[in-house]
Amino acid sequence: MSTFKTIRASLERRQRVMQGSALASWALLGSLGVTALMLLGSAFGLWGTVPLFAWAIGNLVIGALAFVAGWLRPINTIELLFRADRHLRSNERFVTLYELSLGYGPQEFLPLLERQINPLSVKAAQALPLPSRDKWRWAAVTILALVCVSMTGFVQLGSFFVRTETDRSETASQASLESQRASQLLEWLQTPPAELAQKLIAVRERLEQARAALALNPNDPRARAALQQLRAELAQEQQRLTPPRPPAEEEQPTRSRSESSLVEGSPGEPRPPHQGSSEALELNQLLQSLRRVSEQAHSLSPEELQKLLEQLRETNPDAAALAEQVLQMTQTPEEFRERLEEILRELEARQALREQFENLQRELESTLAQAGPQVAHEESSAGFPSALSSDEGGSPQAQQQGSASEAHGIQSQERHEEGQTSAGAGRGTAPLDPEAAQDLPDLSQLRERSRALSVPGTQNEDLEILFEIVTMELPQDPKGSSSAVPVQIDYGKVEALLDMLEIPEELRDAVRQYFLSLSRHR
Amino acid sequence: MITEKRIRELQEKFHDLIAEIRSVIIGHEEVIKQVLIGLLCGQHLLLEGVPGLGKTLLVRTLGRALGLKFSRIQFTPDLMPADIIGTRILVEDESGRRHFEFARGPVFAHLVLADEINRATPKTQSALLEAMQERSITVSGETYKLEEPFMVLATQNPIEMEGTYPLPEAQIDRFFFKILLRPPSLGELEEIVRRHGGGQESQSVRQVLTRDELVEVQQLVAQWPTASPLRRYAARLVYATQPSSPDAPELVKKYVEYGASPRAALALIWGAKAHAFLSGELNTRIADIQAVFYPSLIHRIIRNFRGEAEGIPVEQILQQVYEQIQPT
Numbered sequence: 001m002s003t004f005k006t007i008r009a010s011l012e013r014r015q016r017v018m019q020g021s022a023l024a025s026w027a028l029l030g031s032l033g034v035t036a037l038m039l040l041g042s043a044f045g046l047w048g049t050v051p052l053f054a055w056a057i058g059n060l061v062i063g064a065l066a067f068v069a070g071w072l073r074p075i076n077t078i079e080l081l082f083r084a085d086r087h088l089r090s091n092e093r094f095v096t097l098y099e100l101s102l103g104y105g106p107q108e109f110l111p112l113l114e115r116q117i118n119p120l121s122v123k124a125a126q127a128l129p130l131p132s133r134d135k136w137r138w139a140a141v142t143i144l145a146l147v148c149v150s151m152t153g154f155v156q157l158g159s160f161f162v163r164t165e166t167d168r169s170e171t172a173s174q175a176s177l178e179s180q181r182a183s184q185l186l187e188w189l190q191t192p193p194a195e196l197a198q199k200l201i202a203v204r205e206r207l208e209q210a211r212a213a214l215a216l217n218p219n220d221p222r223a224r225a226a227l228q229q230l231r232a233e234l235a236q237e238q239q240r241l242t243p244p245r246p247p248a249e250e251e252q253p254t255r256s257r258s259e260s261s262l263v264e265g266s267p268g269e270p271r272p273p274h275q276g277s278s279e280a281l282e283l284n285q286l287l288q289s290l291r292r293v294s295e296q297a298h299s300l301s302p303e304e305l306q307k308l309l310e311q312l313r314e315t316n317p318d319a320a321a322l323a324e325q326v327l328q329m330t331q332t333p334e335e336f337r338e339r340l341e342e343i344l345r346e347l348e349a350r351q352a353l354r355e356q357f358e359n360l361q362r363e364l365e366s367t368l369a370q371a372g373p374q375v376a377h378e379e380s381s382a383g384f385p386s387a388l389s390s391d392e393g394g395s396p397q398a399q400q401q402g403s404a405s406e407a408h409g410i411q412s413q414e415r416h417e418e419g420q421t422s423a424g425a426g427r428g429t430a431p432l433d434p435e436a437a438q439d440l441p442d443l444s445q446l447r448e449r450s451r452a453l454s455v456p457g458t459q460n461e462d463l464e465i466l467f468e469i470v471t472m473e474l475p476q477d478p479k480g481s482s483s484a485v486p487v488q489i490d491y492g493k494v495e496a497l498l499d500m501l502e503i504p505e506e507l508r509d510a511v512r513q514y515f516l517s518l519s520r521h522r
Numbered sequence: 523m524i525t526e527k528r529i530r531e532l533q534e535k536f537h538d539l540i541a542e543i544r545s546v547i548i549g550h551e552e553v554i555k556q557v558l559i560g561l562l563c564g565q566h567l568l569l570e571g572v573p574g575l576g577k578t579l580l581v582r583t584l585g586r587a588l589g590l591k592f593s594r595i596q597f598t599p600d601l602m603p604a605d606i607i608g609t610r611i612l613v614e615d616e617s618g619r620r621h622f623e624f625a626r627g628p629v630f631a632h633l634v635l636a637d638e639i640n641r642a643t644p645k646t647q648s649a650l651l652e653a654m655q656e657r658s659i660t661v662s663g664e665t666y667k668l669e670e671p672f673m674v675l676a677t678q679n680p681i682e683m684e685g686t687y688p689l690p691e692a693q694i695d696r697f698f699f700k701i702l703l704r705p706p707s708l709g710e711l712e713e714i715v716r717r718h719g720g721g722q723e724s725q726s727v728r729q730v731l732t733r734d735e736l737v738e739v740q741q742l743v744a745q746w747p748t749a750s751p752l753r754r755y756a757a758r759l760v761y762a763t764q765p766s767s768p769d770a771p772e773l774v775k776k777y778v779e780y781g782a783s784p785r786a787a788l789a790l791i792w793g794a795k796a797h798a799f800l801s802g803e804l805n806t807r808i809a810d811i812q813a814v815f816y817p818s819l820i821h822r823i824i825r826n827f828r829g830e831a832e833g834i835p836v837e838q839i840l841q842q843v844y845e846q847i848q849p850t
Contacts, residue, residue, distance in 0.1 A: 112529070
């Protein structure tokens, strides 16, 4: 191969590389621009995430194809050699030689000119340097590629355009709360149900004993006290069978929590008969939600499972937190489902126990209700209405209860004389000194108000039941002395009862005020 | 077949020729080169300069160095065509018979110096220009071929235009180059005074090239290798002098009535070939075209009224063309 041909081949190769490079840079500029727009759309949530691998490979393929297309484009050799001549300042020898080699012009000059060329002095890169516009284009391509890479990172981290710093911190705190809640629930589930079952058996035995005692003597104070004690214990045990309140909601009133729990329930689902309280409903919902997750877990991909948990977070945060915690603790879907089944078994055991406790409580309430008239009589004789009678001409309770109270007045008087502690004394009315009793709200007025209100769907007996239940919870004065006894009122129970008995809103404040005024006289 | 050695020999001889002329002519290096280019191309030149710049001396020296027949015609208003081309005169032979015989004029020479051509009447000027173009003379139906090489070097005095007959544009276009002679520099002037201050005739000039060799070089230059991008460049340069050309610079569009003719493009390429030969190259270069750009085009640009009224020099217009049109 002659010297000139070697140089020419080298220059043509260089030209093809440059053509390929120029076309590739244009193609990449366009494709990376489109990629950037797609990533931007992805960041704004217009469509799904564009993975780095996909767009990088896509752009590389486009660039490679464009390079090949540029390489294969025809070359104007005369223009190419003339350009090389200009850059190398070779006095237009290359282009003249080329034309001579094609047969144009005096052929005798061909060898003469060829001898003047030194192949070593010809550098293709120097003869055909990359144009500055191509350099700028490649710089733009590089910048665009870096932008795309960084955007991909941001998008995959989670829609940085949408989420602000505050959002992120809120998400983090929410995640922390969820984690705490899940830990709390798991801790609660660690209490062995067997222990609770034993407790149930023990309570039932004590209830039977008290029943037997009452059967022999309906006024047996010990039996009644035992029943009161059992009731308190039952309530306590039932609390243990209820999912604990989340830390953030502990300060919130019971009412709002109960409302939120009710809202969480599926509107189409019938309310099971055993769920008499919001806690029972909550436990049932937790159970159902987790069961749904457990049933679907095996057929869902990790992404779909995450989506399901997201949906669950909206309807039942406790179930979502628990499932999320279990998901983090387990490695495989099978392990996840197995662990979830364990939790479900624990929850079902608690639900069964709770039902039994509720049945027991009903029995206890029934037993107490059967002994109620005597108790009411005792209360009327020893309670605070007696204290108020000096001013108002009689106890309001006694007035409401009518002749039934009067019939039992002798028995109450006897008990008072015997110095025995009565339930009525425990209401905090009888032991109050006369001055304090004068400041107490008029309970008779409250009762009258409740009757006169006649709220549709409201039973006036409810208020009576409320007073009965709450006052029965008050500690008894063991000595039955007339000195002031500290009144202890469980306000949480008052609120629960207000909810449970469906006391109308208009009366609730009055009832609360009543019990608050009791506490002020302690 | 021409060899590189022969080419180098001829190039060397021309270097000697230049040196010989420069031994007589002080300065005017570019002018000497351009005159030799005109000679190599066998074309006619128009020299413009004030009297006393050595125009006649240059042509005479060139004639001597080449061993060519040289004649000088001083153009005046009363100069007749017959004074240039010759006339038929009545002669008597040995037998006493009389007949007309053509007495050749000064145009029958290898190198003709037409001094102050613009002082002659157009009729006389056209007689010379016709001879230049046709390289033959026709008198009374009889044609006389002018001997090669034939070259006319006409001179013009840019001053004292009173009573002159400026050459028509069509006639000026026939000149290959218009060479402007500048006044010598101080150093050159001192050298002129030193050499010729004694009132002596110019020193003897050695013949360095034969007539045949000159013709050989002329034929060689005519086929000097020139690549197509160079021809395109020359064409673009000439085309840009046309006011209607899209590539025409602002000055051309504004001040030019008529741009350069196709003869200008030919002069560019042909002159570039000769320039490449004189430069010792084996092919024509962009630099060669650029070297002959001004002398090839300067007399072929016809300014419009505005250009003439505002006194825009043609050199300035050409400068813009030169800068704007780049070889591609």
